[in-house]
Amino acid sequence: MITALFAHPYPRFSIVSYPLLMGLKNQFPKMDARMLYDLYPDGAINVAAEREAVSRSSLLLVLHPVFWYSVPALLKQWFDTVLGYGFAYGEGAPTLRDKAVLWMPSIGSGFHGRGFQGPVVISEVQAPIKRMWESCGAAWLEPQIIDSRIPMTSGDFASVLDSVADRMAEWEAEHD
Numbered sequence: 063m064i065t066a067l068f069a070h071p072y073p074r075f076s077i078v079s080y081p082l083l084m085g086l087k088n089q090f091p092k093m094d095a096r097m098l099y100d101l102y103p104d105g106a107i108n109v110a111a112e113r114e115a116v117s118r119s120s121l122l123l124v125l126h127p128v129f130w131y132s133v134p135a136l137l138k139q140w141f142d143t144v145l146g147y148g149f150a151y152g153e154g155a156p157t158l159r160d161k162a163v164l165w166m167p168s169i170g171s172g173f174h175g176r177g178f179q180g181p182v183v184i185s186e187v188q189a190p191i192k193r194m195w196e197s198c199g200a201a202w203l204e205p206q207i208i209d210s211r212i213p214m215t216s217g218d219f220a221s222v223l224d225s226v227a228d229r230m231a232e233w234e235a236e237h238d
């Protein structure tokens with residue numbers, strides 16, 4: 063089972079990550095696409111439901127726009143509550159050891175010329191997130207960074223979608 067954690071507070075205005083999620087859902091209808099801001103508009107995450115979703119997945123896609131060199135607030139809240147002691151780390155917590163994470167942050171659009179330097183900064187954004195998942199025992203796959211500093215053409219978008227879909231299909235063939 064593949065689960066997507068999608069954390070975008072304004073999906074209506076999303077040019078890249080929301081259409082990408084929808085494109086993937088279209089190709090993988092069984093994928094559990096969890097729109098965190100729709101599920102938890104008041105920020106009260108259902109930890110048990112999220113843990114159940116994680117437990118039944120072999121691959122987690124994590125999609126979000128980068129906000130101030132980090133993740134949107136609700137995703138941080140998800141990390142801090144769902145990946146808790148006894149589930150994701152600590153005694154009796156083998157939950158994530160057989161799982162992998164494909165991180166798909168989108169960067170840049172709307173901030174042209176204001177000093178965000180995608181390729182340089184993204185490694186800094188990645189560092190704590192990668193460490194967190196690895197500390198929980200999950201395998202960290204090569205991320206799919208979505209660089210929208212220069213608006214994507216429909217061809218660029220299709221090629222990102224195809225490349226992620228290929229990786230997911232390969233994953234399913236090997237794991238599910």
Ligand SMILES: Cc1cc2nc3c(=O)[nH]c(=O)nc-3n(C[C@H](O)[C@H](O)[C@H](O)COP(=O)(O)O)c2cc1C
Pocket residue numbers: 075076077078079080126127128129130131132167168169170171172173178180210
């Ligand atoms: C509050 C806020 C903070 C942002 N911080 C960053 C940032 O630190 N680095 C960056 O590259 N882009 C930053 N952005 C731009 C978003 O990451 C970008 O608009 C988004 O990834 C585009 O993807 P989308 O089309 O799916 O919304 C920020 C945007 C907002 C609204």
